Amino acid sequence: MTGHIMDNLNLNKHISGQFNAELEHIRTQVMAMGGLVEQQLTDAISAMHSQDEDLAKRVVEGDAQVNMMEVAIDEACVRIIAKRQPTASDLRLVMAIIKTISELERIGDVADKICRTALEKYSQQHLPMLVSIESLGRHTVQMLHDVLDAFARMDLNEAIRIYREDKKVDQEYEGIVRQLMTYMMEDPRTIPSVLTALFCARSIERIGDRCQNICENIFYFVKGQDFRHKGGDALETLLMDKENNSPEA
């Protein structure tokens, strides 16, 4: 028991420097993982659009790296909780990281899935509708890029802007669904390949939702409370409320 308390004492004396270094290291890893996922997604959309088989293969191979990074960061987070026993904003940062890397891993899965589909199915025939899916893809890449930036700086205003951006992604996706439906109705022989494109579009649209989830992790860190499930305007009012501006440090 005494040993444990002594450890705590020593820790508390030296905690801030060492702890901050560890936390900083984890944040660096998160940004590296985010950068890799952004590259994977960018490449996946290029590979889909230009039917680039080699690039598609590289993305599929790269997914293992994304997965390994998630597991490594997750372990580092649990280790820092057990060892440093962070509270208040330090603990919120660790929790926000754990949730954010889970979203990033799932965005990585979308890149992987798009490329597996590209390798299997697109080569059979060129699909003109891939142009609008590519545009949707670029939109979500931009959203991901921006949310990673906002997460690095824990920028509340930028997170609010990105959160709202998802509405445009949804609208773009709805337009694609209507367009693809017309294709199928005009020429039912295209149904199997159009369905494949449709599932890709849907996976890409979901990336916008995952970016929104990362925004919610930023809200949680900055404001010290959970803003999930609050819905559009109410959310914005709450976030901007000065009363809510000073969480426990």
Add this chain to the structure above:
Amino acid sequence: MTGHIMDNLNLNKHISGQFNAELEHIRTQVMAMGGLVEQQLTDAISAMHSQDEDLAKRVVEGDAQVNMMEVAIDEACVRIIAKRQPTASDLRLVMAIIKTISELERIGDVADKICRTALEKYSQQHLPMLVSIESLGRHTVQMLHDVLDAFARMDLNEAIRIYREDKKVDQEYEGIVRQLMTYMMEDPRTIPSVLTALFCARSIERIGDRCQNICENIFYFVKGQDFRHKGGDALETLLMDKENNSPEA
């Protein structure tokens, strides 16, 4: 500083009883949330299949309760980490709970989405293909029921069995996709409504993946390491390896 250490001392004296009570309370909340999500999903599938508008409305209303439970349990978990500073298996349990309720919340979203779709679109025409989607739905409800049981008892063997069960859900889903594609090709006028059914089927199929994720949380708690991304047979060998059987308590 001394006050902090005294607190720790006092805590350590009394920790196990109080801490265990708190942890037990959180586990009870998780099981209650799981029960509600299971009910929501069951009702959603019934509402979809029998075109029961009232039931669909009740499910949509019930989703707010699921969301509230997730936020409350999440907060309780972060509070227990900050206050009790759990380590080893206690910390793993808290982390496993945080990840599991996130999966449950998303399964709740599927129930909500199915019912919103049912309210909007199905009423326009009765769809015979809903029969096979209902069967897929019942399959995932059973999987969810079983994984909640396994989570309550942290039952490794049962978690492995459920993890493998997802392959059958995937096969069932593939069969539905082929069936729905035939419908559309035979009668292109059905395309819009069949697409709606197809998206429901896909959301339901994803519930199997979420149950697999909950299984991985059980693996993590029981074995003390992360078994994600290991893949089918290799995973099973690893899990069954006696060498890996004794994590830090």
